[in-house]
Amino acid sequence: MANTLIFIAISITLLSLLISLYRFIAGPEKANRIIAFDVMSVSTIALIAFISVLNKRIIYLDVALIYGILGFIGVLIIARYIEKGL
């Protein structure tokens, strides 16, 4: 039962990733693309956590944490780069 509900949640999260991918591709400026990347990287944390429940492996949560840290640092660096150059 819980696996079915988690599977539904995974498909809804993938749908949200797909919708924000549209903004990532079509965004008129650099700023819009990075906003879409930020939203996608935060949604991916939830996706990896769902997958860790499906496979019953706690080590995937560490993967999610590292993914979140790398996405956060990437967003910070690219935003500073847009603002005043490297």
Add this chain to the structure above:
Amino acid sequence: MSENNWNEIIGGFIAIGGSLFLVLGSIGLVRMPDAYNRIQAGTKASTLGTILSLTGIIFIVPDWFGKLLLLILFVLITNPVSSHVLARAAYYTKVPLTGITKVDKLKETLEVEESRKAHLKKVRIQKEEE
């Protein structure tokens, strides 16, 4: 055993609610007219959605409470920081606002600051001439 089962069902529905919030955030990301509105819609909804999903997983697997709490705190702290940095970068690189914007307080503040700096510079030049 049946109590455990109920916990799993409740957690699964909370997780589905969180992923629905993620979908709402990305729909806002597509439909909003402006980079700043997109920041508002996207990052707030995705923060709530991720936190709800992780809370649902806590209900399903209570043994993972510590690591999931760490993830929740991480998302709660870093997401507002990144959205603030994005909004700041977008404003200072002069990404245009929508046509229906009425109030822009930061523009007024920057103008006041600019005029004060120009005035100070003028006063300093006058002192040096004396």
